[in-house]
Amino acid sequence: MPSSVIHHFSYDPDAKALKITFVSGIRxxxxxxxxxxxxxxxxxxxxxxxxxxxxxxxxxxxxMKHS
Known part of the structure; x- marks a missing residue:
């Protein structure tokens, strides 16, 4: 999943929540x-x-806070 902006993303279908971590580290x-x-x-x-x-x-x- 190479992206110059998004480092990682995940999805929780039950909560309909999309979590995105940007290359800057902000989530x-x-x-x-x-x-x-x-x-x-x-x-x-x-x-x-x-x-x-x-x-x-x-x-x-x-x-989101850093984990």
Whole structure:
């Protein structure tokens, strides 16, 4: 999953929560994300571009603390 913007992402289908860790180390949890959006992110040739067009500004989120 090479991306110049996104380091890692995961999805919890029960909670409809998408967790994204950016290359900067900052982590966000996006709420009420349909599984289809997650599947399209997985399939996207450019994860960063998909994020900017279809996730950023579209879903409520929380900044996560470093673990």
């Amino acid at each position: 966000y949890k996006y709420k009420n994300v349909p599984e289809e959006v997650f599947n399209m992110l997985k399939a996207a040739g450019s994860k960063g571009r998909y994020f900017n067009y279809f996730i950023k500004g579209k879903f409520k989120y929380n900044k």
